[in-house]
Amino acid sequence: MQLIASDTDQGLARMLDGYSDPAILVSANYEILATNERYRETFGEIEVDRGAHCYEVSHGYRVPCDQAGESCPLLACKSSGAKERVLHIHSTPRGKEHVDVEMLPIRGDDGELKYFVEILKPVSIASAEFSTQQMVGRSPAFNHLVDMINLVASRDTSVLLMGESGTGKELAAKAIHQASPRHKHLMVTVECAGLTETLFESELFGHVKGAFTGAVSNKPGLLENAEGGILFLDEIGDVPLGMQVKLLRLIETGSYRAVGSTQLKRAQFRLICATHKNLKEQVACGAFREDLYYRINAFPIVLPPLRERCEDVGIIAKSILGKLSPDENYRLTDSGIKLLSGCHFAGNVRELRNVLERATIFAHSNIIDVNILARCLLDAAPLQAVDQAGQWPDLKTQQARYLNDLLEHCQGDKSLVAKIAGISLRSLYRKLGLLEKERR
Ligand SMILES: Nc1ncnc2c1ncn2[C@@H]1O[C@H](COP(=O)(O)OP(=O)(O)OP(=O)(O)O)[C@@H](O)[C@H]1O
Numbered sequence: 001m002q003l004i005a006s007d008t009d010q011g012l013a014r015m016l017d018g019y020s021d022p023a024i025l026v027s028a029n030y031e032i033l034a035t036n037e038r039y040r041e042t043f044g045e046i047e048v049d050r051g052a053h054c055y056e057v058s059h060g061y062r063v064p065c066d067q068a069g070e071s072c073p074l075l076a077c078k079s080s081g082a083k084e085r086v087l088h089i090h091s092t093p094r095g096k097e098h099v100d101v102e103m104l105p106i107r108g109d110d111g112e113l114k115y116f117v118e119i120l121k122p123v124s125i126a127s128a129e130f131s132t133q134q135m136v137g138r139s140p141a142f143n144h145l146v147d148m149i150n151l152v153a154s155r156d157t158s159v160l161l162m163g164e165s166g167t168g169k170e171l172a173a174k175a176i177h178q179a180s181p182r183h184k185h186l187m188v189t190v191e192c193a194g195l196t197e198t199l200f201e202s203e204l205f206g207h208v209k210g211a212f213t214g215a216v217s218n219k220p221g222l223l224e225n226a227e228g229g230i231l232f233l234d235e236i237g238d239v240p241l242g243m244q245v246k247l248l249r250l251i252e253t254g255s256y257r258a259v260g261s262t263q264l265k266r267a268q269f270r271l272i273c274a275t276h277k278n279l280k281e282q283v284a285c286g287a288f289r290e291d292l293y294y295r296i297n298a299f300p301i302v303l304p305p306l307r308e309r310c311e312d313v314g315i316i317a318k319s320i321l322g323k324l325s326p327d328e329n330y331r332l333t334d335s336g337i338k339l340l341s342g343c344h345f346a347g348n349v350r351e352l353r354n355v356l357e358r359a360t361i362f363a364h365s366n367i368i369d370v371n372i373l374a375r376c377l378l379d380a381a382p383l384q385a386v387d388q389a390g391q392w393p394d395l396k397t398q399q400a401r402y403l404n405d406l407l408e409h410c411q412g413d414k415s416l417v418a419k420i421a422g423i424s425l426r427s428l429y430r431k432l433g434l435l436e437k438e439r440r
Pocket of ligand 1: 134163165167168172276316
């Protein structure tokens with residue numbers, strides 16, 4: 001135990017060492033009074049002798065978290081008088097990390113809230129810094145996603161991952177697998193899109209020799225590989241209706257038959273499904289069974305589109321470059337990151353990845369700048385095509401916004417703007433001239 005403030009209740013401070021997770025004792029004015037050994041091992045010694053505030057040490061803020069635009073668990077704890085938790089990004093000796101923060105209130109003899117025990121569990125399923133292995137991000141939308149994954153991973157609950165194409169549903173499924181008690185067993189992915197009912201059934205359940213033309217020997221199904229582990233059904237919305245009944249039976253009874261066999265087999269697995277479709281709408285129009293929908297949807301997690309976490313684009317882009325060419329040490333310029341952060345990637349992280357892959361082909365050195373990126377942004381449109389109110393602006397307003405945004409991104413470089421916009425420089429000057437006239 002490291003005791004910082006001398007007037008701290010010593011017994012209370014010593015209690016921290018009973019926690020196997022990093023823990024600190026905090027006063028009602030956010031002062032850190034004591035830390036346990038596990039905390040110091042994980043987050044380092046607190047250098048300031050006296051008056052070190054939790055918001056300074058964990059975030060480098062000069063004011064409490066709630067005044068810096070974040071949720072403050074201590075404040076929440078003060079108002080509820082009960083245990084509170086939140087997922088925060090903390091500064092650590094290793095850089096920024098996601099941390100699951102739990103705050104417990106302790107009352108003095110007079111019944112007033114006097115101390116707070118803060119337990120800080122580092123979350124390893126995602127990275128807030130460059131990483132080629134994990135999901136990367138630090139925006140509020142991404143942190144919420146990490147929080148959801150972190151909460152459900154240790155359970156055996158079925159998870160439904162929903163989100164547009166390329167938002168990272170498969171990566172999220174892998175993160176759940178790695179953080180789950182089943183991580184020593186396999187996660188078997190079944191790509192449901194484009195499979196006919198027959199093919200789906202024999203892939204999943206296996207078949208016996210002679211079950212159909214071409215079944216020359218017994219073949220085990222993917223379910224056998226998933227035994228004890230995780231079955232990940234990607235694009236569950238594309239499973240043919242006939243197969244949905246068999247899937248439902250499998251989930252409800254844990255048993256199935258290989259194609260052509262009468263023998264009942266048992267399967268033991270955790271289910272994770274993913275879809276880019278709106279399954280509720282699919283249910284309403286009769287394309288997806290309602291009973292199956294409720295079976296797979298025990299814990300829904302929505303993956304936010306990239307345009308709702310623009311702050312993450314830079315760190316994701318750097319991580320993707322590290323993954324694409326580990327030896328090249330590609331560097332993105334700040335204006336390049338700014339350009340990418342302002343784009344509407346309909347294909348989300350996958351489209352960003354494609355843009356970066358093209359950029360590595362065009363780059364003459366390991367520097368990827370705004371000019372190279374502009375050549376590679378084939379489909380990505382600048383953000384804000386749709387109004388805040390969800391209304392489509394008229395074409396003129398839309399064009400004006402587009403050109404203004406682009407000019408800003410390209411730091412006034414009109415040749416570059418013309419190139420990205422796919423118009424001649426003359427035509428750009430004409431349009432800008434018209435805009436100017438209208439403004440006056
Ligand atoms: N947060 C992230 N950080 C780093 N890379 C990411 C992140 N999210 C997605 N990616 C990368 O983006 C690509 C697409 O991700 P993934 O395949 O998981 O998306 P998906 O939602 O399953 O797509 P689809 O619906 O088309 O199958 C992958 O290369 C993945 O590694």
